[in-house]
Structure formats: C-alpha cells, structure tokens
Amino acid sequence: MSGLTDVTLVGAGGEYMDAAVLIEWTVQPGGKVQEGDVVAIVETAKAATEIVAPASGTIVELLAKPGEEIKVGAVLARIGSGAASASGAAAPAAAPAAQPAQVRPPVDDGKGLVRRLPNVFASPLAKRIARDRGLDLSAIRGTGPNGRIMRADVERAASAASAAAAAAAAAAASTVPASVPAQQPAPEVALRPQGAGASEGYRRAMASHMVKSAAIPAFTVGMDIDGAALLAARAEIKRQGGRATINDLIIQAVARALREHPRVNAHWDGEGVLFSADINIGVAVATDLGLVVPVVHRADTLDAEGIAERMATLRVKAQSQRLSLAEISGGTFSISNLGSFGVTAFTAALNPPAAAILAVPAFRPVTLFENGKLETRQLAHFSVTADHRVLDGADVARFLNTLKEIIERGMPR
C-alpha cells in the first residue's frame, strides 16, 4: 500500500539480540506521531529499549501485542502518511497527489556485516559463559591483561550474584538501630564502568518513565513509625529459622493496610480513578543497570514467609536482568526502601501507573521526652507520595495511620 511506513525492530547494537519482548505501546491506532517519537518499549535480554517512529504520520495499525516476542527485522506497526482513508468522501486518491515514496527505515537485510562493537573486552570464552548464564559483562570487572574479562572473572561474578541475592536480603534485615545505621552498601557485584553501553537503552527507558512520573501532580505526606514491634518480630522469625526480613514484614503490613484503603491502591486511567481488585506491590530493587521494580502480585494473600520467598526470587532475577514482563507489570502500589543505605528521610518519586509510593528510610534511635521522662524509640519517617488526581492528603494520612497501627501493634502472623 502506498504511503505506509513499516516500523521494524532493528538490532539495537547489543550483542546477541535477535528478538525482543514488546512491553508496551506508547501510541494507539489513529494517534499522530512525529518522526523520532517513541512508539513502543521493548525489552531485550539486556535492557529496555524504545522503538521510535521512522517517519511522521498516523498510526495505522499495531501488529504486536504487549508481551509478545518480536524477531529483529519484523514489522511491529505501520504508520500512514496523510489522512487516514476516509470512505469515499475525498477524491479517490485519499493521499494527496504528491504521494511520498514508501520510506523504508534502515533494516539489517543481511548486506554487509552486522557490526557488533564490543562494549567490554572479554575473552570469547568469558563472553560465552556470561551469555549462557545471563550475566551482564559490563557489570563484571576483568582481571586479565588490559582489564580483559576472563572466564574466572565471570564465574566469580556468577557465584557472587547468587550470594549477593542472599546477602541483599540479609542486609535489608540487619538494620542495626543501636549504632548509626551505617549499613553496608549494596554488595559489590555491580562494579561497572561509567557509561557502560549495555545499559544505555535501559537508562533512556527509565528517563522517559521519570519524565512521565514528574508530569503527574503529586504530593507527599510523612509520619514517624516506631519499629520496635517490627524488630521484635524479625528477631522471632530468625530464631524460628524463617527468612522474612524487615522489608518483607513491611510489605506484608502495607498489603494489609491497602485492603482497608482501596483508593490508595487505585490509579488514574486517563479519565477517572480505576480501582484494582488485586493488591500488587512493586518493590524497588537497586541493580547494576539502575532501579527495577518487580511486583509481588496479590501480596495480601501471602504471609511473611511467602513474601520473603517471592522477594528473594525477584531480587535474583532483577540482578541478572531476567525479570519477565509479567514480573514488572501490574503494580498497584510501590515501595522504595532506602533504609539499608542509612537514609533517614526521603521522598520517593511516583511510579506510574500506581497512584502512590511509600518511602521507607532507616530506623534510627530517637530520644523523646514522654510522660515526664526520656524515652528512646526506634523511629523511621515513612512517607507516601501520591497522585493528586486520585488521592488527597486526608486519604494518604488515613492510610499511613493504618499502616502505623499495623506495624506498631505487631504483625499478626
């Protein structure tokens, strides 16, 4: 058909990319796009990447569904130039006489050699092992000549990654309130050179997400919460050989609280507030590429151990960039916990489409004058940033009160 431009999936320049998973469309059929506008976000083994419109025009059709795998070179969508064909109203040539020749975006059609420039220097063996194990070479430090990554380096990283997952869970639990919470920083799996190419696509995806987030009218409400019961519960769990961490307990508490405040679990769907039947809590995890937010689906149906198990798996997958589409979507509420970094207070940014996000800092000892004497409490200043189109201050304050009560009263097991 004349006047149509194919939107194809081209090799993103990363190694071993021969297919990608469509995460979401950022356009709709009938929508207008300019050349260079983002039309879709796809996820490769390594990073999330944007697909841009190769030409300006109107989206005629979308040829793939979110979640579908697309091969490099496949056509994802079609953009029509000129008006969409109205039935017979205009002259038979719906497109104007000056019909643009069909513009094909550059496609790797096999002529010439696909250049795969190395982002890192690694021996062929190291590359193969990294590929087979799903490890990001740009995150691995090489000990060979000239910093070359050798097999031993990759194998060390592989075992460190699985150790790190366990360590991260442990680190989150070991907030020692007595001393200034100087927690260990995130385990050193992620030593990576600045500007590592493999994460560029991911950064860009994150950036556009953050821009969207910032465009939403938001406000923040905070409240100090006493962690004594939480810490006691954690100690009890440890004694009994459980693995639930402070963070897992907080997730559990949040899930309970959301049950009583469904509006905090809702989101703005473009025209109004849409409530969600499920409580799916996205938990921010720091990885080498940056922040990912895997989702604990139906978190209110899980007990602490169940949450712990789910989180452990999600963390490992997050670190090795193996989260599936399902695992990072559907979140109705988000939590960001910077307690292990020793942060005492912060404001989290919204993670759309969820309408609210909880920021959890570290518990720290605070001495108060109460009832005529000095008392020291383990307090953390929780805060919730909320989408003002869905929630107002009172909604959030009420939610925080419920959360505070659940956490301070002690978690029913």
Next chain:
Amino acid sequence: MVLVRRMEERLGDLHKQGKTRGPIHRCDGQEAVGIGGTAPMRVTDTVTSTHRGHAHYIGKGLDTRRVVAEIFGRETGYSQGRAGHMLVADVEKGMVGGNAIVGAGIPLALGQALAHQLHGKGDVAITFFGDGAAQAGICHEAMNMAGLWKLPIVFVCEHNEYGLTAHARYQSAVQDLSIRAAGYNMPGVKVDGNDVLAVYDVMTEALERARAGEGPTFIEAKTYRLVGFSTSDMGGYQPQEEIDAWKQRDPIIRTRELLARMVDESRIVAAEQAAIDECEQAFETALSDPLPDASAAFVPEYVEA
C-alpha cells in the same frame, strides 16, 4: 609433421580470433626433431618434453583430439583441462610429459632413467630441451650424473637459436653445445634438426647405446623457430632474412622434395591431406567438447595407498 604444422597454424588462427586461453608455444619449423626423434622409440621408453612440445606429443603417439581438448581446457583433455598445453602427458604412451619450468624435464628424465636401469627392461629415458635450458644448472647436474652412472638416457637439445627473445650468442659461452658432452663423459652428436631422416638415424643409434648399457648420448639438433616464442610474443627480434633463410630449409618442404623423388606426387598429396583432415577433425571434435564442471578442480589432496 604435416599434422603438427596444421595444428600449430590452426592454433595461431584461433589465437588471433581470441579463442585461446593463455600463451601457446608453437613449434613451426622444428617438427622434424620431435617427429623424427620419437619415431624409433618404444612405447615403454619415456619422454620428457618442454613448453613447446606439440611435435613430441604427437610423435609419441598421443591422440590429437585429446591434446587439442587439453589446450582448450576441455574435460576430454589429457588432464581434464587441468594442465593446459605445456603440461600434457599420457603415462601409458610414455609421454611424461610437457613442462613449463625450463629444464625441468632433464633431471626428471634422469630419475626415470634410474628407474629404467633398475627395472632392467632396456627402456630408455629421452629428454627434449632447448638451447636456453641447456644453460640451466639442472641440465649440467643431470648430464654429470648421467655420464657418471652410465644411465640409459638420451639428451636431445632442440637448438632453435633463441632462448625466449635472446639469441644463443647472448646466452651461451659456446655455440655448439654438443662439445659439452665430452665434459660429462658421453658422446656429443650434432645433427641437422630439419632433416627428419637424419634425426631418426641419430636417435636410433643413441637408443641402441642406452639399451646396451653404454650410457647416455647428447644430441644437438640444429633447427629454427619460424614463429615467435609464444602467441603473446611481440616479435621483432628475429631478423626477417634469418627467418626467410630457414624457411628454405623447412623440414616439411625438404621432406616433400625427398619423397617426391621416391613416390608419386598424388600419394604425397593424399598423405598430407589425410594428415590435415585428421587434424581438422580433431579440432572440430575437441572444440565442441564440454568444459569441465568447476567442481573438478577440487580433488582430495592425498592419494590413498
């Protein structure tokens, strides 16, 4: 000789028509050496030749059509088109074979003579080479060993006065190469290379010596190359008077004159015509033979026992 001459002329014509591939080295004017020299040989005597060997090939009994096919790269050629005109061989007929490396045939023939000696069947190795090759180290090395070991070998120097474009006086310290034979303990015989019967006689004697275990002979056959070095030869270095003088002594003309004194003219004409017809027929067939499949180039590297 007539057949060979016709062949050379045809090749020259085809070259002018752009139908040949690579340079071709014609032996017009030298046919008597090859034809006269091979005539007294057994099939089991072995001959090594040069890059200018068409007379040797035909004289040793090779099939004209298959020689021409090889020259034109056809799959019916002696090497299925792999060799080309300078490297034609037929092991069964004892032609082993043409060679494009100047002088290579000489020490190869030496090796063949060693084998003949051990096999003890009285077979002889004959090597044809030019005056240019006579200067090569390997010629001297081989002649020395042949004389030293009294091998059954005949060295035939087809002296056509030119090594490529340089006349022999610019290439050789002596003009009669047969005198070198004495330096290698073998008889050196000078013969008119354009007298086919003289060549025949001299070769017969040399073969008998070799078969009797008396060792090698060096035959210097004086002849002349009427056409240039090869079809890519620009010419101009052979003076016309020289060419004309030698044309008078053209072996075919001389033989015809000799025969005319002995037999009826009609028989001569018939014999010539038969030779020409045979040659034409061979060309016609060969030129319509198919080219080999490209895959024929790829044969296993090693032979199995």
Next chain:
Amino acid sequence: MARMRYAEALREALRNEMLADPTVVLYGEDIGIYGGVFKVTKDLQAEFGELRVRDTPIVEQAMTYMTVGAAMQGLKPVLEIMYADFLPLCLDALVNQASVLPYLWQVKLPMVIRTQGGGGSGAGAQHSKSLDAMVAHIPGIKVVSPATPADAKGMLTAAIRDPNPVVFLEHKLLYNTSGEVPEGDYVVELGKARIVREGTDVTILANSKMVLDAEKAAEELEKRGISAEVIDLRSLRPLDTETIIASVKKTSRAVVVNEGWRFGGIGAEVAATITDQAFEYLDAPVCRIGLYDRPVPYSQPMEMAVLPDAEKIVAGVLAMDGRAG
C-alpha cells in the same frame, strides 16, 4: 621392544623397508660409502649395493627432480638432504613438480625426502634452520617430524609406504636421544598427533625437539600450579586438527612451539585453525613461540637467546594471563 638411538631407529626403518620391497632406493650425499653424516644409512650400501644406495654429487636441485622422476617410474626413492637449510634448493622440484604432477597426470609419487634441521649446536646461520613452515605450505605433500626414536621408526616406515610425497623432518639434536622402539614391522600412522602429557589449564603444541622442551616446561609449570597438556603434533601437514581442537576446548588456552621463524610460521597456521574452530573456548589469545625472526647467530649466548626453549614456553604461558615470569 629394544632400546636404541633415534638415528638407529631410522636406519632400522630404512633397512626393513629395503628388505621387504626392492623398489625402495636411497639417494643422497655421503650416504653410501660413508654411511651418512649422521650415520643413518650406515652399511646399507654394503648390503644393498650401489644401484640401490647411491652417493650423489652436491646437486640438491637435480637430486630432488631425479627423485620425482624415479618415483613416477615405479621406484620408492628416499632422498637424504643433509641440512634443512638446503631445502630451498629442493623447493623447485617440490613446488612445481611433486605438488603439481599428481594433480595433473595419472602418476603417484611415493617418495620421501629426509632432512634434519634445528639449532643449538653452534652450526651457524646456514646450518641451523627449521624450514618446517616453508614445506608445510605446499599442497599435495605430507610434512612430518618425529620426536622420539619409536616415532622415527614408525613414521619413516609409514612415509616410505605412503603413495604421496613426504618431507620427513629430523633434528640434529635428536639423533643421539634414546628410547624404547618396538621391533619388527612398526608403523605409526601419518597425520595423527600424540598426547605426551595430559593437563587441564593450557595446551602446549610442539613438534620435533620442541616436544622435549615442552615437556620440561610442563614440569616447571606444574610447580607453579599450572597443569599443562603437551601434544606432539608429529604431522605438520596435514595437521591433526581433531586432537588439537579437542585439547584446546578442554583447556581454553593454547601455546604453539616451533623452531622455525615466528612470522608466518607453523604457529600462525595452528593459531588460525584454533581461532577458526574453537573461538568461543578461548580464554586468551593463542601464544606462538618460535625462532627470533633473524638468522641464527653462532656464539653460544646469542644462539641460546634466539632459540625457543622450556623457559620461553613457561614465560609464554604465564604471559597469557598477564602474569610476569
């Protein structure tokens, strides 16, 4: 089994084959009356006569041609070229005749050219070379080099029986080495490498005398906790690619040691083959150890400095991972 020197093992192979097959003949300088400068052909002329064991004049080029011619006519000639440094004189007949004629004509060339090379004895620049790569470059011929007396006998026997031209590379410093040699009819198939020592961390590929240096290097490496697999290539053309690749896939590192010049040498061909067929198994580039790319000097400290040896092999292995010695 009998214990004998490398030179004696060669002689036994020659003699056995000459007894069994009347078409086996020997040509070479000083091989008849004198028995060969390394005594490999000692007393053979006395036993088999002058027609079968011929002393030639000093004419390597014609000798090689002659060998080709004789092989064409039903003999199995074994030509001795006194020093590998003279191989260039043989190249014409090898490159333009031995390699070419079987491809064009209905002839087989069951010929063997025996020669010896190698430095370390103060023989000087024109008597110390190993021109393995020069001859291994030629299609249609086989190029082999035994490292042990047993292989000397077994491989020479195989070479004489082979219907293809074989260049048989001996080493002047190996003639006097001793080893166990099977008695009687003993054939070692040409084209098959020999695993001298098994290991897991690095593959050391060597031929001829370099095999002995590789073994020494492996022992030294073991003291440093590196397990080296040593392979005696035995055959340079054709290469036993299967054995080479299987080993490199196991160890992920390879060192090739050859006493010829490094540039364009045997190491280069083996390294390219490994890159071709085992690229994703390599944890480091293939290391080539060869002769320093200049003539071999005469004075001992200089000669030792330019020749490959166990120490240089060890250094090469360590350097692969960026370690110094």
